[in-house]
Amino acid sequence: MATVALAIAGVTGAAAEEKRKLRLGTDGTYAPFNYTDPSGELVGFEPDIIADLCPRIGVECEWVIQNFDGIIPALNEGRFDAVMASLSITDERAKAVDFSLPYYAGPTRFIASAETDLGKLQAGKGTTILLGTMSDEDKAVLEEVSTAFANATVGVVRASTHAKFFEETFPGLSVKIYDKGENMLLDLVAGRIDAAVDGAGSTLNFIGEQKKAGKDFVAVGPALKGGALGKGIAFAFRKGEDTDLREKVNEAIRDATTDGTLGSLSVKWIGVDGSISDNVNK
Template sequence: MKVLKTVSLAILGTALAVSGTAAQEKTVKIATEGAYAPWNFTGAGGKLEGFEVDLANDLCARMKVKCEIVAQDWDGIIPALNAKKYDAIMAGMSITDERQKVIDFAGPYAAGPNGFLVEKSSPLAKMPGTGQAYNLATQKEAAEKAIDAVKPVIKGKTIGVQGSTIHANFADKYLKGTAEIREYKTTEAHDLDLAAGRIDAVLADATAILGTLEKPEFKDYVLVGPSISGGILGAGVGVGLRKGDDELKKSFNDAIQSAVKDGTVKKLSEKWFKIDISPKG
């Protein structure tokens, strides 16, 4: 009886220890926009889906933490992070000098191209530079020459961009005064206005545009223009974090490097975008 009692107590102790460990498991709360397909979007039944939702869950597993993913409107996503409503942001957010003044970043975990979405029958469909890529950080002269070549084509046109994004900043710096720049709260909103003929083009991340092109109502649209990166367009997409949260930053960086190295980021990007947008170098 004594042996049985000892074994029973040992089993009970183990169960309590496991239960205690589970109860103490750290939860990392990650915000995403939920309106930027295929990066992140709200699917059937209000479930958050997309490239970043899959990647966030993978990174949390590598960090051995519980992952809680919540939706947050884009225009309040950084203030809410700094107000400690969640721990991190994964929402197609590019790493820029301007953002680094108020938050920190881990990564990048993605580096995607960009371009213009236009109707196939539009004069803009013949935009110069289509299929060519330039980096404002390493090819400034060539990149700005490619931008200048676009200006005669878009002169007097109305271009939609999502507000508070690198594309809005780019349009303000390089295209303002040539074209009318109209800002929208979400990419879905400017896509709807494009389809309704209220604007002539959308300037956005090419991966988001490719997602739009998969919709039946956009079968007569096309991605055009030079792909510009670097400089004002940032150094890739990363995890937004509060300044001083160094331990979490290291955990994310280690997990991201592991996911890039073993091909997980490549696999997920090809699943959602049909192209590899994993960071190189």
């Protein structure tokens, strides 16, 4: 487990020592949300949010790198103070942690090579399905998707909402579980799996990077939201602890939503505004 310090502009010497140090757990492998660049620096949507939010909160922030599948247990063991790792809000996770307000909400997508039959899948193209309130038409689309994936192996990341969604929705299909999203996508490029389930932000980033390399991958099927996929992504804190800090984080999220910071950073890194206007009134 590695630690990456984040310098806060304008905080030096004794002034920095007076500030609380907030240790944030992340996995550092999930572009464009959080990943390590060639120089070894942690970059992405979430590090940019932290560079803005920590001065608002009045804390000095530090990253702690932790595998995603163990990130909630590590939080509850005290290895860091909060999690910021594209962690979706779900009822199951809320039994173990307290969530902040969400700072981003986006759909989940299937990814496949454009050169395969899956890459030409038309079922649900251009539509969004809300899993918690599916119509009969939505269910029929997912049946078509299930049929199309009948002979495919699909990659998901261990302990993710994507894994939970896929296993609940398509229990008879072949799935390969990965500890890290980057390894899943490497296997997709190498043809060791036929498709992957990932967030829209990571999907767009992956498709763009592969296009630069001369390879054509596409998002297929419907965009998916809600249900097992959660209610947006948020900070997570130990259950019943740090309530004052959590409220300061919530206030900073409200302010960064109101002044457009979260929307701008979302567009910069993901290509769409995934900020949540409802936060302002919560």
